[in-house]
Amino acid sequence: MATVWFTVLVLATGVERIVELVISKRNAAWAFARGGVESGTGHFPAMVALHTGLLVGALAEVWLLDRPFLPWLGWPMLAIALLCQVGRYAVIGSLGRQWNTRVIVVPGLPLSRRGLYRWPWLRHPNYWIVAIEGVALPLVHTAWITAIVFTVLNAVLLLGFRIPTEERALKAAAPAPA
Template sequence: MAIYMSLLFLFILAQRLIELVIAKRNEQWMKERGGIELGSEHYKWFIVLHTLFFISILFEVLLRSNAIEFHNVLFAIFILLQLARVWCIQTLGRFWNTKIIVLPNVSLIKKGPYKYMKHPNYVIVGLELMTIPLLFNAYWTAVIFPVLHLILLKIRIPAEDTALKKVSKT
């Protein structure tokens, strides 16, 4: 079981790194077309949060001497969250990013999951910050990091909404 959980952890890490590459490529594409980055002051805290998230899971797993039990229901939730995550990224296409970058005079995307809620990706990430640690029996991480995520979102969402209102067509 340990090898499968290690592979799952590495898969999640690789997925996040690939997403950062996609975000960087999208950032470059948007800036080449006049994209403006706004609200960048808090971005470093998202990097810190997500880095410490993975370190925290490892730390909890290494401190615990008992084996990790596989949870079918949690794994199913994880898979659903990954599908929803991909749905968000694919819906936004070149506009998906980890930063707040907006293109002037571009209409907001209101299809896919964005048809149903304004910030579905943030909900998905919050649920992942609970679900992923629970898969590894990292209970402290599952409690602490969603709370920290919510605190950062209190800064991020208003900054993003303000940026989008400034430059987007409705």
């Protein structure tokens, strides 16, 4: 029965990702209408594949390898995964129209300093949330292979491509000093 509930959780997470894509598309249109410039289009398909792979991999591992639900691990990981959803929407709320699944920056628009972005020492809170969720969600039902593979590939993608691309785009579009 736990496997069925885990499947419902993963499918609900997939629906949440579709909601994110709708928000992202709306925000992208807003940004492009204001002169937004997109960067990093080359790595975006890999990000989509990786995030889809997290959901598919977790389900496949649980069902095909008959992973058990271990309450001492599953319940805390469920709490963390759910907190990540709260954090994700805190990020979306903090960035408002500037939030996007792609790297689209409107030149001259100041960076958000609200919510999770008000602390300069917390760089890229959205990526921290994604990294934590990538471990927690599969471990709700002991899909440890998926958790490890996602974590390694996500680190390569974020540190090697996404974060440097985003940093360059934000620096290039920063408003001129007064």
